[in-house]
Amino acid sequence: MKSHTRQSRFAKLKTVAMIAVAVLMAKVLVSMVTEYRNYFPPNFEAVFLLGREATFQGAYPPAFYTHIIASPIALLIATYLMLSGKWRTHATLHRRLGKVQLGLVLGLVVPSGIVMSIWSFSGPLAGWGFATQAVATGVTIVVAARYAMRRDFASHQRWATYCFILLIAPLLFRIVAGLTIVTDTETIVGYQINAWLSWVIPLALFELRRYRKASRLVSEPTAAEGST
Incomplete structure (x- = not known):
């Protein structure tokens, strides 16, 4: 009885934590979008564009504007796809939006992200982090799309989750960057590390969760057999 109560409390705390994270992510996304007023036309006194006037030329401006417009749309679609995957009533819309998402990410988000990474403000180490993230997203x-076509939905869901994590990683990056600014600990090295860890750590945590879940599924039948 006590074990069941603990599990129930843990489940409730987990739900509350997930809601809190979702609200925080939404707030960060909204704050990012509200900054767009500084990008049309570009205001080089704004936080993101500060000091970028010399590099804001050539292929960078088209890639920048493509990325800041396409990425939030891709994230919103990805959120819906993650929620609707098990809703049979949404199956048709899920498939159609999945195709839209595939074209959006491969045609706009990934290429623009790679181009922007070439002119990363904090040097090649951060640039490689952003570029690798973009390629991994693609x-x-x-x-995920190939597994969906093969109707291997378990594998499709796993790879779709990887993609979702990579799409929300810029929000995590922004949260950490904001904390360093508030705490006056912002450095170039910290920015470069954040460019990698903001997506590597979430992927690693997801894999760790999958491993622990798989281990429990293997151990439970063994324990049941031992008790008989």
Whole structure:
């Protein structure tokens, strides 16, 4: 009875924590979008564009505007796809939006992200982090689409989750960057590390959760057999 109560409390705390994270992510996304007023036309006194006037030329401006418009749309679609995956009544819309998402990510989000990474403000180390994240996003959505076509929905969901994590990673990056600014600990090295860890750590945590869940599923039948 006590074990069941603990599990119930843990489930409630987990739900509350997930809601809190979702609200925080939504707030960060809204704050990012509200900054767009500084980008049309570009205000080089704004936080993101500060000091970028010299590099805001050539292929960078088209990539920048493509990225800031396409990425929030892709994130919103990804959120719906993650929620609607098990809703049979949404199956048709899920498939159609999945195709839209595939074209949006591969055609706009990934290429623009790679172009922007070339002119990363904090040097090549951060640039490689952003570029690798962009390529990984493209790979995960392609693999997710292939599994969906094969009707291997368990594998499709796993790779779609990888893609979702990579799409929300910029929000995590923004949260950490904001904390460093507030605490006056912002450094170039910290920015470069954040460019990698903001997506590597969430992927690692997801894999750890999958591993622990799989281990429990293996151990439970063994324990049941031992008790008989």
